[in-house]
Amino acid sequence: MKFAAQLRDVVKEYVLDGETVRALRGASFDVPQGDYVAIMGPSGSGKSTLLNLLSLLERPTGGEIIVEGVSSAAMDPASLARFRNMTMGFVFQFHYLLPEFTALENVLIPVWIRYGEASAEAQAEARRLLDRLGVSSAAHKRPTQMSGGQQQRTAIARALINRPRIVYADEPTGNLDRESGDAALTLLRELVREQGTTLVMVTHDREIALRADRIIEMVDGRVCRSFDLHAQTVAAVRRMLDERICTPASHGMTQ
Ligand SMILES: Nc1ncnc2c1ncn2[C@@H]1O[C@H](COP(=O)(O)OP(=O)(O)OP(=O)(O)O)[C@@H](O)[C@H]1O
Ligand SMILES: [Mg+2]
Numbered sequence: 001m002k003f004a005a006q007l008r009d010v011v012k013e014y015v016l017d018g019e020t021v022r023a024l025r026g027a028s029f030d031v032p033q034g035d036y037v038a039i040m041g042p043s044g045s046g047k048s049t050l051l052n053l054l055s056l057l058e059r060p061t062g063g064e065i066i067v068e069g070v071s072s073a074a075m076d077p078a079s080l081a082r083f084r085n086m087t088m089g090f091v092f093q094f095h096y097l098l099p100e101f102t103a104l105e106n107v108l109i110p111v112w113i114r115y116g117e118a119s120a121e122a123q124a125e126a127r128r129l130l131d132r133l134g135v136s137s138a139a140h141k142r143p144t145q146m147s148g149g150q151q152q153r154t155a156i157a158r159a160l161i162n163r164p165r166i167v168y169a170d171e172p173t174g175n176l177d178r179e180s181g182d183a184a185l186t187l188l189r190e191l192v193r194e195q196g197t198t199l200v201m202v203t204h205d206r207e208i209a210l211r212a213d214r215i216i217e218m219v220d221g222r223v224c225r226s227f228d229l230h231a232q233t234v235a236a237v238r239r240m241l242d243e244r245i246c247t248p249a250s251h252g253m254t255q
Helices: 047-054 077-087 103-115 120-132 148-160 178-195 234-242
Strands: 003-016 019-032 036-040 062-067 088-091 166-170 198-202 214-219 222-228
Touching: 003 047, 003 198, 019 047, 019 062, 019 198, 036 047, 036 178, 047 062, 047 166, 047 198, 077 088, 077 103, 088 148, 103 120, 103 148, 120 148, 120 178, 148 166, 148 178, 166 178, 178 198, 214 234, 222 234
Parallel strands: 019 222, 036 198, 036 214, 088 166, 166 198
Antiparallel strands: 003 019, 003 062, 214 222
8 A cells, every 4th residue: 555644653742931832742543545534623733733744744753754655854944845746735724825816826826836837738737627516607706705615615725726636725715615625626526536645634524534535633633532433334434433532631732
């Protein structure tokens, strides 16, 4: 099996006002190429930290992150940036569309960053993605003139325009109502499947997680459980998630 990413005993500490916060305390798991991996866990369990490390934005304090077989420790800052740009796409909880640009222009920003210009093919691809995502009517609107759902779909198109090999999504529908969120995620899933793209998505929504190939459940900076949705039935996994074994060791924890 080929892996898009592998984490080995990853530790991440932040120093905040002289105190050390241990966001990750030895997390290990594999992300098989082409899989959809859902990351769940209570607030503060280290989910966003995991994505920041996997997307090579930050370096671990300890342990190892291996992307497509190469240890990130072996890459210098320039190769890290190039690798990010060439292989990864991102969808954030708050979409971060640029307000002064239209939807179409926002989708094309990763193309401009990579190639310095947007070819006619890239522009056609951007329109095709907006169309697939049901927001072609908003192509020439600016974010403030669009609904939250339209903005989030535009952000999904932007994440996919350069055909990344892996997409990282951190609660991509956190600010949408259930119905719009579900529709946007179904389209994201469809598009990544068509492109053979790996998807790693943080979500609080169990029903969305249950559509993944595997679920990683985090607690207190560690992997508490993981479920292979091909080896277990959805009903069985739903039951196990109901048991709520993975809860933080103490309430109001700051470490
Ligand atoms: N830049 C930072 N500086 C200091 N502490 C941080 C930083 N980023 C995260 N932390 C701390 O690390 C821990 C894990 O944070 P993280 O954002 O990864 O949690 P999360 O699982 O994504 O939570 P949520 O579901 O609320 O988004 C928390 O205790 C958080 O306060
Ligand atoms: Mg988070």
